[in-house]
Each structure stands twice: as structure tokens, then as C-alpha cells.
Amino acid sequence: MxxxxxxxxxxxxxxxxxxxxxxxxxxxxxxxxxxxxxxxxxxxxxxxxxxxxxxxxxxxxxxxxxxxxxxxxxxxxxxxxxxxxxxxxxxxxxxxxxxxxxxxxxxxxxxxxxxxxFPDSGVYLKVQRPVEVSHKDAWVRIKPLNTLDITMSIEFRQPVGKQKKRVTDVENAFSIINSRTFTLLEEIEAIKKAGLAKGGSLDNAVVIGMDDIVNPHGLRYRKELVNHKILDLIGDFYTSGYRILGKVEANRTGHYLNNMLLRELFSDTANYSIY
Ligand SMILES: [Zn+2]
Incomplete structure (x- = not known):
């Protein structure tokens, strides 16, 4: 640490x-x-x-x-x-x-x-009051805790279904670092039609087919997809500028809600302390 x-x-x-x-x-x-x-x-x-x-x-x-x-x-x-x-x-x-x-x-x-x-401190942000944001059935909340503890739930069509993962020792959670981004097979056409994902391939994303993973070597971890959602949240939370300490619980969150949570957190200085 x-x-x-x-x-x-x-x-x-x-x-x-x-x-x-x-x-x-x-x-x-x-x-x-x-x-x-x-x-x-x-x-x-x-x-x-x-x-x-x-x-x-x-x-x-x-x-x-x-x-x-x-x-x-x-x-x-x-x-x-x-x-x-x-x-x-x-x-x-x-x-x-x-x-x-x-x-x-x-x-x-x-x-x-x-x-x-450097000798300077001020790298940690400790959550002091619960903060929550939601949109339809997606939500993310954070409560006071002396460490960073993340519980993430996702739900996609089969063969993914519901997945849930809790990481208590986030700073040493190495299975999060190399878990890849993913997409559903049926979403690729719409994304490509919109002129996006021009660089997308099986070399840089997991593609979820109708009954199995399309990538020839499959997944790196059984919970690689939910791991990746935790990776995204950690990256998004680091745009706070600080290493956040708190108990995070999230359901189907994404970049939008992760950013909204930070905006809510910083909207009142009583919500956090820096040290
Ligand atoms: Zn990502």
C-alpha cells in the first residue's frame, strides 16, 4: 500500500x-x-x-x-x-x-x-458518508470503510447470466488487471454500423456468442467478465484523483454511473476526507 x-x-x-x-x-x-x-x-x-x-x-x-x-x-x-x-x-x-x-x-x-x-502525502480519499447513484436497475454505492472493498454484480443473456464477485484486497487483486473487455456478438454489427469499434477484434475483446465464448482460447478466468467491470470501476474511480477507501457495492454499473457517483461524492466536502 x-x-x-x-x-x-x-x-x-x-x-x-x-x-x-x-x-x-x-x-x-x-x-x-x-x-x-x-x-x-x-x-x-x-x-x-x-x-x-x-x-x-x-x-x-x-x-x-x-x-x-x-x-x-x-x-x-x-x-x-x-x-x-x-x-x-x-x-x-x-x-x-x-x-x-x-x-x-x-x-x-x-x-x-x-x-x-515524493515526500508528499494526500493520496487517499476516505469516504465519510454513504453516497449512492442509480439509473433504472443499475446502481453503485459507497460506504465508509478503512480499505477499498468492491462487490460487483452483472447480468447478461446466457451463456453469461448473473455473475457476482467481491474483492477485499483490491490493491493486490491481480486477476482484475488482465481481465479483458467484452461484447455480445449481436451488438458488434450495430457498433460497426455507427462507425465505431473499427479496431475491435478477438485480439482485444472477449466476444460472447450464442452458446459459448467466440475467442479460440476462451476466457482467462471463469469470472473474467465481472472482473473487467471491476477493472473499469477502479479506473473510473481513479479519476477522483485519489485512492478511494470505502465499501463499494455495484449492480450493472458502467462509466456513466461511476462518474455520477464521483460527482455526487465531491458535491459535499462532508462526504469525504483526504490524507
Ligand atoms: Zn473496460
Whole structure:
């Protein structure tokens, strides 16, 4: 468990294609003294913060003026798991590369770069009062607790059905880091017709067929899909700017509700404390 602000110990790059644009993108990671994670695109700095989130329909997208960076959530989760609090990410396109659909390659890059610790604290946000947001049958809530504890439920058509998972030791939950994004087979056509997921393939997403997983090697974990929803939530919650401590319970949540929860949390300073 990290106690202080940290950054990466050396510069590194990661390249890959964007899921929606299908275009090659390169990220360059630079150490940062200032607190927080921020992207730099076309000379514009965009803090990776919940109040910069402008679109949550297919991924978490941040914007500053007319410059946007999409699909930041898996990268943000990698920062969380690596214990990195301060970093500048230079990006030469509008979307973070999808890589294998998980946070694994980002996490490996950060692990190889190493962690540099600053003397400054103020990296934890402790929830002081319960906060909840919901939309139809989807909801996410957080209650005071001294650790981060996440229980996630999802429900999709067969062969997925209902899945539930609780992670108590989130900082060391390595099966979350490499769990991949997924889609239902019947949704691919509509997404492609809308001009999205141009870079989507079985190399970067799990595709759920009518009676089995389409990917030739199947799933990485029996609960890979619910694991990935936890990965998304961890990445989205890290746009709070802090390592959140609290008991999280979520049912069918996504990027929209995850962002709404942070907005609700920060709407009253009595809801949390920073240390
Ligand atoms: Zn995801």
C-alpha cells in the first residue's frame, strides 16, 4: 500500500490501435512532480479527473475545449494498481490504445519503469458518508470503510447470466488487471454500423456468442467478465484523483454511473476526507 505521492522512475512509450478509431496511437509517459495524472494532446493538458469527463457512452472520455482523449479507464486502472499518483501522458491521437482489452500491458510498462516516491502525502480519499447513484436497475454505492472493498454484480443473456464477485484486497487483486473487455456478438454489427469499434477484434475483446465464448482460447478466468467491470470501476474511480477507501457495492454499473457517483461524492466536502 503506497503512502505518498509517486511518479514513474523513467520515461517509456506504449503504442497500439484505438478500439473505436482503429488508428495507431503512441503514449509517452513522463515523470511529474505535480499531483495527479494528466494527458497532453496537441499541446493541451487534460487532467484525468472526473470533472473533465465529457462522454461515458462507450468509454470514459475526457475533454478540455475541443481536445478529447477517449478510453482512459484501463490505463487509469493500471496507474491505480502500480501505485502511481503523478504522471504526464503524451498522446498523439484521440484514443488510448486498447492493447489486449485489459490493463496488463500498461501495468507491465509502469512496473518496468519503476516507482519514484515524493515526500508528499494526500493520496487517499476516505469516504465519510454513504453516497449512492442509480439509473433504472443499475446502481453503485459507497460506504465508509478503512480499505477499498468492491462487490460487483452483472447480468447478461446466457451463456453469461448473473455473475457476482467481491474483492477485499483490491490493491493486490491481480486477476482484475488482465481481465479483458467484452461484447455480445449481436451488438458488434450495430457498433460497426455507427462507425465505431473499427479496431475491435478477438485480439482485444472477449466476444460472447450464442452458446459459448467466440475467442479460440476462451476466457482467462471463469469470472473474467465481472472482473473487467471491476477493472473499469477502479479506473473510473481513479479519476477522483485519489485512492478511494470505502465499501463499494455495484449492480450493472458502467462509466456513466461511476462518474455520477464521483460527482455526487465531491458535491459535499462532508462526504469525504483526504490524507
Ligand atoms: Zn473496460
Amino acid at each position: 503506497i503512502k505518498r505521492q509517486t511518479t514513474i522512475n523513467r520515461i517509456f512509450k506504449i503504442s497500439g490501435i484505438g478500439l473505436h478509431t482503429g488508428r495507431q496511437v503512441t503514449l509517452e509517459f513522463l515523470p511529474r512532480r505535480e499531483f495527479g495524472i494528466a494527458f497532453v494532446c496537441k499541446g493541451t493538458i487534460i487532467p484525468a479527473r472526473y470533472d473533465m469527463v465529457a462522454d461515458t457512452r462507450l468509454s470514459t472520455q475526457i475533454s478540455n475545449g475541443d481536445i478529447s482523449v477517449a478510453t482512459i479507464e484501463h490505463l487509469m486502472a493500471a496507474f491505480y494498481f502500480s501505485g502511481i499518483t503523478n504522471c504526464l501522458v503524451y498522446i498523439d491521437g484521440p484514443e488510448v490504445p486498447i492493447l489486449d482489452g485489459s490493463a496488463w500491458e500498461f501495468y507491465q510498462g509502469m512496473w518496468k519503469a519503476g516507482v519514484y516516491e
